[in-house]
Amino acid sequence: MAIQAEKAMFDLTGKVAVITGASKGIGEDMARVFARFGAKVIVSSRKQDACDALASDISAQGGEATGIAAHVGDMDQLRQLVDKSIATYGGIDILVNNAATNPVFGPSLDCDGAAFDKIMQANVKAPFELSKLCYPSMKARGGGSILMISSIAGHTPDPGLGMYSVSKASLNMLTKVLAKEWGPDGIRVNAICPGLIKTKFSQALWQDEKTLNYFTKRIPIARMGTTDEISPLALFLASDASSYSTGSLFYADGGTVI
Numbered sequence: 001m002a003i004q005a006e007k008a009m010f011d012l013t014g015k016v017a018v019i020t021g022a023s024k025g026i027g028e029d030m031a032r033v034f035a036r037f038g039a040k041v042i043v044s045s046r047k048q049d050a051c052d053a054l055a056s057d058i059s060a061q062g063g064e065a066t067g068i069a070a071h072v073g074d075m076d077q078l079r080q081l082v083d084k085s086i087a088t089y090g091g092i093d094i095l096v097n098n099a100a101t102n103p104v105f106g107p108s109l110d111c112d113g114a115a116f117d118k119i120m121q122a123n124v125k126a127p128f129e130l131s132k133l134c135y136p137s138m139k140a141r142g143g144g145s146i147l148m149i150s151s152i153a154g155h156t157p158d159p160g161l162g163m164y165s166v167s168k169a170s171l172n173m174l175t176k177v178l179a180k181e182w183g184p185d186g187i188r189v190n191a192i193c194p195g196l197i198k199t200k201f202s203q204a205l206w207q208d209e210k211t212l213n214y215f216t217k218r219i220p221i222a223r224m225g226t227t228d229e230i231s232p233l234a235l236f237l238a239s240d241a242s243s244y245s246t247g248s249l250f251y252a253d254g255g256t257v258i
Helices: 002-009 025-036 048-060 075-090 114-142 160-184 209-216 229-238
Strands: 014-018 040-043 064-067 095-097 142-149 186-195 249-251
Touching: 002 040, 002 142, 014 075, 025 048, 025 064, 025 209, 025 229, 040 048, 040 075, 048 064, 048 160, 048 186, 075 114, 095 160, 114 142, 114 160, 114 186, 142 160, 160 186, 186 229, 229 249
Parallel strands: 014 040, 014 095, 040 064, 095 142, 142 186, 186 249
Antiparallel strands: none
C-alpha cells in the first residue's frame, strides 16, 4: 500500500499541463514524461507542424496531447495559447515556462539593445505574462504548479552569456515573487536550474570538444547532462509529491555551482 501511495503522489491524471518550447530538447522530454504519468499536455512552440508532430507521437504511445503554436514574444499569441488550452481541456493546472532565447554569444559589449530586449522578452517577460494569464484558471481549479526553466547562469554568470545570465537571475527572482504572492491561492512556483545539458540550444558549448572539456572538467560529475535527467525533477515539481515546495530553485548541474 505504501508503494502505491508513493506512486500516486506523482500521478498527473486529470491535470492539464501547458509546456512552452516543447517541440524539442528539455521541453519535449517533459511533455513525454508528463503524458506518461497521465497529464493532458499542451505542446507549444513557434511552429504548428512541430507541435502537431510531437502531440501525435505522444498520442500514438497512449498519452493525450494537443499542439498549439505560440511565439512567446507575442502577447496576442500567448492569450490565444491559454484560451485554446482551456477550450480544449477545460482549464490549466500546470505551466512550464521553458521557452528561452540567447541570440548572442560573446562579450556583453557585443550585445546591442535589440538583442537585450529579445532576451528579456522571451526569458523574463513572457514567463511573467503567461503565468498571469494562467493564474485565473489555476485559482479556480483550487491551485496549480508553475515551473520556470532557469539556468545555473542565473547563479553565476556564464562566459559569453552575460545578458542571458542576467535574464535567468531575473527569472529566479520572479519565481520567488510569484510563489510568495500566489501561495495563498494554492499555486506553487518553482524553478529548475539546469547546468550543461546536451540540447540544440546549448550546442555552442558542447559541439567543440575543447570547449566541452573546459566546462566538464570542473564539474564533480564530470560530464554534461541529458534531457531525461531534467524531466523527472520537473515531474516531481508538477505533482503532489512536491506539495510543500514553492519559491525554490532546484539545481540539476552535476555539481557545477558547488
